[in-house]
Amino acid sequence: MRTIPSTKISETVRKMCIQAACELPRDVSDALEKAAAEEKSPVGRDIIERIRENVRLGREEQRPICQDTGVSVFFIQKGCDVGVDGGTLGNAINTGVKLGYEDGYLRKSVVRHPLDRVNTKTNTPAVIHFEEVEGDKLTICMMAKGAGCENMSRLRMLTPAQGEEGVKDFIVETVKKGWANPCPPVVVGVGIGGTFEVCALLAKKALLGDLGEKNPDPILARIEAELLERINNLGIGPQGLGGTVTALGVRILAHPCHIASLPVAVNMECHAHRHVKVTL
Amino acid sequence: MSNDMKKITTPLTSEVLEDLKIGDRVLISGVMYTSRDAAHKRMLDALDRGEDLPADLAGQIIYYVGPTPAKPGEVIGSAGPTTSYRMDPYAVRLMEIGLKGMIGKGARGPAVIEAMKKHGAVYFAAIGGAGVVIARSIKEAEVIAYDDLGPEAMRRIVVEEFPAVVANDVHGGNLYEVGYKEFRKD
Numbered sequence: 362m363r364t365i366p367s368t369k370i371s372e373t374v375r376k377m378c379i380q381a382a383c384e385l386p387r388d389v390s391d392a393l394e395k396a397a398a399e400e401k402s403p404v405g406r407d408i409i410e411r412i413r414e415n416v417r418l419g420r421e422e423q424r425p426i427c428q429d430t431g432v433s434v435f436f437i438q439k440g441c442d443v444g445v446d447g448g449t450l451g452n453a454i455n456t457g458v459k460l461g462y463e464d465g466y467l468r469k470s471v472v473r474h475p476l477d478r479v480n481t482k483t484n485t486p487a488v489i490h491f492e493e494v495e496g497d498k499l500t501i502c503m504m505a506k507g508a509g510c511e512n513m514s515r516l517r518m519l520t521p522a523q524g525e526e527g528v529k530d531f532i533v534e535t536v537k538k539g540w541a542n543p544c545p546p547v548v549v550g551v552g553i554g555g556t557f558e559v560c561a562l563l564a565k566k567a568l569l570g571d572l573g574e575k576n577p578d579p580i581l582a583r584i585e586a587e588l589l590e591r592i593n594n595l596g597i598g599p600q601g602l603g604g605t606v607t608a609l610g611v612r613i614l615a616h617p618c619h620i621a622s623l624p625v626a627v628n629m630e631c632h633a634h635r636h637v638k639v640t641l
Numbered sequence: 642m643s644n645d646m647k648k649i650t651t652p653l654t655s656e657v658l659e660d661l662k663i664g665d666r667v668l669i670s671g672v673m674y675t676s677r678d679a680a681h682k683r684m685l686d687a688l689d690r691g692e693d694l695p696a697d698l699a700g701q702i703i704y705y706v707g708p709t710p711a712k713p714g715e716v717i718g719s720a721g722p723t724t725s726y727r728m729d730p731y732a733v734r735l736m737e738i739g740l741k742g743m744i745g746k747g748a749r750g751p752a753v754i755e756a757m758k759k760h761g762a763v764y765f766a767a768i769g770g771a772g773v774v775i776a777r778s779i780k781e782a783e784v785i786a787y788d789d790l791g792p793e794a795m796r797r798i799v800v801e802e803f804p805a806v807v808a809n810d811v812h813g814g815n816l817y818e819v820g821y822k823e824f825r826k827d
Contacts, residue, residue, distance in 0.1 A: 401824060402820075402823070402824060404664065404666065404806060404820075407666065408768055411768055411771050411774055411804065412768060412770060412771055414774055415768075415770065415771040415772065415773050415774040418773040418774065418777075419719075419772075419773050422773065424709075424712075424718070424719055424772075424773045424776070425709050425718065425719040425772055425773075426719070426770065426772055426773060427719060427721055427769075427770045427771075427772045428706065428707060428708050428709050428718065428719040428720055428721050428723075428772045428792075429707075429721075429723070430709060466709055466710045466711070466712045466718060467709055467710075468707065468708070468709040468710065468718070468792050469791070469792070470707075470792070478679075480791055482791070509723065509724045509746070509747075509769060512724070540747070540748060540817065541746060541747040541748055541766070541817060542724050542726065542746070542747040542748075544746065544769035544770050594825065594826040594827075595821065595825060596820075596821035596822065596823070596824035596825030596826070597821055598820065598821060598824055600746060600766060600768060600769060600806075601747065601748065601766075601817055601820070601821075602664075602766060602806060602808070602816055602817070602820045603816070603819075603820025603821045603822070603823060603824050604820075604821075604824050605824050631769065631770055632770055633770040
């Protein structure tokens with residue numbers, strides 16, 4: 362069995378947190394470039410240009426592109442033939458987050474209890490999702506998830522009779538309800554199927570897909586294209602001030618579900634869609 | 642960037658406030674104060690107890706922001722706006738004591754919009770997520786109250802040409818209600 366020292370995992374995560382905060386991934390900056398060319402509103406174009414300038418400065422000066430450096434969300438794929446030496450994987454990740462948010466001068470945005478609301482001052486605990494896969498590799502995906510967009514996310518248990526139309530209407534309605542709050546142009550992550558909790562998790566996981574790539578499921582690819590058009594036709598535009606680019610992309614994942622269920626979850630994401638992936 | 646920008650300075654006079662219309666792109670210079678969820682709660686608690694606020698807000702602007710920590714040599718860390726509706730429960734009371742401007746992102750509720758009209762105040766939308774660009778317009782920053790709140794502490798900042806758009810004006814205009822109409826396709 363291959364083993365990875367926990368200190369190596371912590372150091373990797375430390376760097377990932379800083380990189381995520383300061384360097385917008387290529388797929389998102391490419392989508393913003395396209396948005397700048399397509400936007401019809403002069404105010405909207407100004408906003409997108411300033412966002413792009415902000416992205417450039419964040420990368421060059423290694424400063425966080427958004428002050429909400431988020432909750433640190435991890436999707437881990439752990440090969441069954443690889444282990445961690447010197448503690449649990451969860452502890453190694455949390456140590457890395459603590460170091461990254463301190464060393465990178467990132468904002469610590471996590472409170473220890475949702476009701477007493479005392480800041481933990483470390484940005485931990487991180488949110489970590491584990492999945493076991495074949496092989497001896499450890500893949501770590503990290504998202505710095507801001508709350509402005511997260512707060513505009515919704516889930517609904519539809520009935521099978523409501524079908525595809527019901528799903529699409531709920532997604533469009535969610536974007537409309539959020540309006541300017543999730544910082545448009547947004548990325549829309551959608552989960553369809555599974556159970557209550559699986560559906561929500563799929564919606565978040567869907568956000569990790571490359572915006573430039575087509576969904577391998579032809580049904581979902583068709584729905585994504587159709588939804589993107591409907592969402593941009595709402596006219597919400599950059600920052601909700603009116604325009605033709607409301608979303609940079611829609612990404613959907615689906616999962617088998619009960620004969621009586623049709624869950625749908627929409628996880629809203631801002632244009633500062635910060636995610637990093639590393640394989641050890 | 643376009644050259645049809647209105648340059649304004651704080652404190653905001655009634656003349657300036659009257660002139661601002663929704664959709665106007667503005668560059669703001671002068672002193673303003675930062676505060677978000679927790680600091681707003683403390684200010685309202687102070688008013689309930691009959692105490693003075695950490696700053697005189699007459700004619701002033703509050704910017705809804707919780708910046709990242711400043712690196713050595715920086716005035717402030719990244720400093721884009723936070724979502725404003727969370728401050729709606731506090732905003733009316735502050736306008737009653739003279740607050741004339743708010744900067745944040747996202748639409749305001751009906752009570753806040755009504756109060757802006759009544760008290761002659763304006764709401765500016767800044768670009769959410771443009772933390773580095775906006776920080777560049779902040780030339781001075783000092784914590785003046787609630788230091789224990791960390792990023793939520795109240796700061797006095799001095800800005801030069803802070804970029805924003807007028808989203809609600811003193812005439813009752815609301816950009817979030819009209820901006821999309823030109824671009825909506827049914």
